[in-house]
Amino acid sequence: MRWNDLFADLEAQLEFGQWQAVEQDAAELTRGLWAELTLMDRLRAALGQQVRIMLRDGRLQTLVLKAVGPAWVGGADGANALLVPREAILSVDADLRRAVVPSRPLQAGPKMGSVYRMLARRREPVQIVARHGDTLAEGTIDRVGYDHLDLALHARDEFRRTTALRGFRIVPFEAIQLVRASPMGLDEV
DSSP: OHHHHHHHHHHHHHHHHHHHHHHHHHHHHHHHHHHHOOHHHHHHTTTTSEEEEEETTSOEEEEEEEEEOSSEEEEEOSSOEEEEEGGGEEEEEOOOSSSOOOSSOOOOSOOHHHHHHHHHHHTOEEEEEETTSSEEEEEEEEEEOSSEEEEEEOOTTSOOOTTTOOEEEEEEGGGEEEEEEOTTTTTTO
């Protein structure tokens, strides 16, 4: 009888040891997967949710995430559509612990230049906020280069007409902290 108890105990220890090994393997695999995730991957898991983003000037911007690209997020704050480059994000306030993280990392998708080109094609009036938080310019994007855009300056609530133009400005992408458009301005993204 004691031998049966001994064998049962050894068998239980063996099964427990195998279970621990499986748990350790799963934990290691999970750590490996997390090591490959980018901030943009995490934010894709929050599509449709409201998040608060601290911008590089220290301001908090609340928005409902509508789209996430490899180096930008797009959303709405109620009155405006917003486009935020990855470099402008200092932190994100959102509880994403239970959010389902996409199975594949985000490697492709429209880059910032492509999104700016889409706004230019639509002739969408925009407001560009600079790195320090002040409004840099308002108007319509005319052309988009590799690392900059050309903006025809006019009030955001006016159409781009020759009589409304106040000049032109070239803006490097890295100077941009935030782009505001009409609520439907980023629907195509």
